[in-house]
Amino acid sequence: MKHLDWLNTEKKKTEDSLSAELNSNQACEDGFYDTSAVPMDVSSSSIDSDASSYADRSCSLASGDHQEQPSQYSTEESSQEFVEEDPVYLSEDADLSLSAGAQQHNSDGAEAALHATFVELSFSPELGNQRLVFHTERHSMATQPGHQVRTSHGRFDACQWMANQEFTEGWFFWDVDTTHSTGWAVGVAYPTLMHNEILGRTSSSWCLEWSSRHLSACHNNIKTPVKHSVPNGIRVILDMAKGQLCFYSLDDSLLELHSFHINFTGPLRPVFWLYGLSKCQNVLTFPLQ
Missing domain, CATH: 2.60.120.920 (SPRY domain)
Known part of the structure; x- marks a missing residue:
């Protein structure tokens, strides 16, 4: 979760920086575009991909090798069976x-x-x-x-x-x-x-x-x-x-x-x-x- 928060923060910083860069470029009279700037969609996609990959790995670990918190059994007459507890x-x-x-x-x-x-x-x-x-x-x-x-x-x-x-x-x-x-x-x-x-x-x-x-x-x-x-x-x-x-x-x-x-x-x-x-x-x- 800390890593995801950090990624989101970095993503926000990048978006703000690129937005300012684009506004500045548009204001220039000569109309030149700074080719050193990273396109917005590429940067955002990259960070989202990293965050998604990290989240997938976290979910995989939580459902497999790491300890899980057991859920309570459900004894409702409507289902007449237990919900599987996660050991x-x-x-x-x-x-x-x-x-x-x-x-x-x-x-x-x-x-x-x-x-x-x-x-x-x-x-x-x-x-x-x-x-x-x-x-x-x-x-x-x-x-x-x-x-x-x-x-x-x-x-x-x-x-x-x-x-x-x-x-x-x-x-x-x-x-x-x-x-x-x-x-x-x-x-x-x-x-x-x-x-x-x-x-x-x-x-x-x-x-x-x-x-x-x-x-x-x-x-x-x-x-x-x-x-x-x-x-x-x-x-x-x-x-x-x-x-x-x-x-x-x-x-x-x-x-x-x-x-x-x-x-x-x-x-x-x-x-x-x-x-x-x-x-x-x-x-x-x-x-x-």
């Missing part, structure tokens, strides 16, 4: 230290895919928000645009759904197709996740999410940027014995996107969050093996 972003250096190897192939991921047990997830209505529906024949979860608001939100106030499966031990994986989803979060949480809490925004939940054009790993309301384009398919691998939760891209031969190392203190359940109740459906599909 604190870790810096780029912190991201590298916490998710080292997240952008390179991991042989452990291929091994896990071979030895972990595939889980076919199932969903009960009482464990999800009533604005969501599960299509058994397509094995997909979707929002219901235009669905009538009910007095009860179901299990969660936000558009998220907790699976029936509960893991206390073992090595498991499940796949998620995000091709037809505009915003999502995929992860796990303790069964005690409260009805007004959101996946990744609490100390009892972990997820990979795509929102506001950012791919991030989120836990305890802290987002760690993941330097990868949004994948069309995700494999989630949960190793209860080792305390590991890993996310892999199915688009890139099991490229590791992020992994959490967790000291589990109880059973875990898969949880999914679909952003928004727009006119178009937001869909997650769970491919079968």
Whole structure:
């Protein structure tokens, strides 16, 4: 902001100087124009361009690597969902230290895919928000645009759904197709996740999410940027014995996107969050093996 103020001040000084120069030249009887003066439109455009560029960079930083002030959840019955809260972003250096190897192939991921047990997830209505529906024949979860608001939100106030499966031990994986989803979060949480809490925004939940054009790993309301384009398919691998939760891209031969190392203190359940109740459906599909 200080830099922008300085640019505006310089712009004003330049405009005043050029205006005086032009008036002086017009008053001259010989009609000569001082060619050393910079044309008004060039100077103004240059300064405006600098200011705009600086503003764009500032907005980019504010929405990415710098800490953001969280907004409050909206619990109005008219929308029956939360407005996404902006969690604190870790810096780029912190991201590298916490998710080292997240952008390179991991042989452990291929091994896990071979030895972990595939889980076919199932969903009960009482464990999800009533604005969501599960299509058994397509094995997909979707929002219901235009669905009538009910007095009860179901299990969660936000558009998220907790699976029936509960893991206390073992090595498991499940796949998620995000091709037809505009915003999502995929992860796990303790069964005690409260009805007004959101996946990744609490100390009892972990997820990979795509929102506001950012791919991030989120836990305890802290987002760690993941330097990868949004994948069309995700494999989630949960190793209860080792305390590991890993996310892999199915688009890139099991490229590791992020992994959490967790000291589990109880059973875990898969949880999914679909952003928004727009006119178009937001869909997650769970491919079968």
